[in-house]
Amino acid sequence: MPELPEVETVRLGLAKHVIGKKILKVEVLHPRATATKSLAPLSSLVGAKIKGVSRRGKFLWFDLDRPEVLVAHLGMSGQFLISNSVSKKEQAPVRHLRVRIDLGRTELRFIDQRTFGWLAVENTTEGVPTAASHIALDPFDPNFDLEIAIARFSGKRTEIKRALLDQEVISGVGNIYADETLWRSKIHPETRCEKMKPAKIREVILNATKVMKEALAQGGTSFDELYINVNGESGYFERSLAVYGREGESCPKCHSAIRRIRFANRSSHFCPKCQPRPRA
């Protein structure tokens, strides 16, 4: 579920609530919540103080007053929720609660229905944890370089949608924003990158950036309770979606029926009129 705008919404919420707090206790309630690559059990972080919350693409991490970081990936259904610590007795059971991190008056909870998300203790290289070291810069990164990104797309001999989803080409874009980006760009998802002019690729990247910025401003996209911010609130970008999840409904631009195709093992939504299939 969570793509860059959702992860960034979570990061902002976490930063507001956990920076400066010390980890007093860590309770792992599901074995898959700790990534196998974790250098140590999450409980080894007891005593560490949280100095900051960082993000690259869809990867999140907590910077600590020690070299290691606590890395998190939300997968399809991961959430962080901030709650006030209450005595064990008063706690209502929380569905899919995987990890509890005691920060004193605050408890940080990692909740994950499908358990594709994970946490890990990792080292960093130039401030970036191992898990995210192969991930390209996302368009919100101050060091993001548009020309380098264009070159990377141009070098891919594959379809534009696959490249958009490839986190080593550009990071942060997932299935929702890829479809929305291509609709805005009037490009069919199966258009080959090598057939696209650099100017068109530039337009695609800029549209991806724009659609994710707009989504961030609305707190991200929530279809259900599977994506909510650290306070348990939903995002409102769903109402702004032009094609994603709208198969059979009308294109906001031309009113043709939106189509859905299976593609790269997931659904792609597009307008057959605004985004005609490129001729081979």
Add this chain to the structure above:
DNA sequence: GGAAATGTTTACCG
């Protein structure tokens, strides 16, 4: 009741 679908990532195979 069962199949198909769901926002991610990684691995494997041809």
Add this chain to the structure above:
DNA sequence: CCGGTAAACATTTC
């Protein structure tokens, strides 16, 4: 390198 497929899993929808 590319692309298809599968896998990890729980839940909802058709």
